Amino acid sequence: MSEQRQDAAKNRQDYLLAIVGTYGMLCIGLGFAVVFGILTLVCASMCGEGSIGISFVAMAITGALAFSGIHTIRTANKRAANITYVPPVREQIAVLPAEAILLRSSDQPGATPGELLRAVRAGETADEAGELLRAESRTTK
Numbered sequence: 001m002s003e004q005r006q007d008a009a010k011n012r013q014d015y016l017l018a019i020v021g022t023y024g025m026l027c028i029g030l031g032f033a034v035v036f037g038i039l040t041l042v043c044a045s046m047c048g049e050g051s052i053g054i055s056f057v058a059m060a061i062t063g064a065l066a067f068s069g070i071h072t073i074r075t076a077n078k079r080a081a082n083i084t085y086v087p088p089v090r091e092q093i094a095v096l097p098a099e100a101i102l103l104r105s106s107d108q109p110g111a112t113p114g115e116l117l118r119a120v121r122a123g124e125t126a127d128e129a130g131e132l133l134r135a136e137s138r139t140t141k
Helices: 004-047 050-080 089-096 126-132
Strands: none
Touching: 004 050, 004 089
16 A cells, blocks of 8 residues: 555544544433433432432432533533544545556666566476576567
8 A cells, every 4th residue: 555545544533533522422411411410300309208418419410411411512512623534545535636546657668678687487497487587578679
């Protein structure tokens, strides 16, 4: 894989991890806010029954946990707003110029025919195999 493609894949992976973390944080905050908000209301409704002190302490604890859930939701929303969108790797590679994608132009050979070596084929003798190592080609006469 080319360096640009690796960078694009890493950027996309970091983006997706940030999104998952942010929305996970949002869900946890929402769960805290709902569950402990309901418990706070239940404790407040039971304030007249039994000990006021115990109901007040329970209401304060559940209210604080519900508030921490709301704070977590706000933090997750701010974090989500600051995450910049990173498109999929295919879309990133598609917008790169051709010079950044191609390794070597197809109109320029890597080596001249005289510099290339031909592989030994089955059925060739050792003398013919030795000839293959010469720099000049047998096909050009």
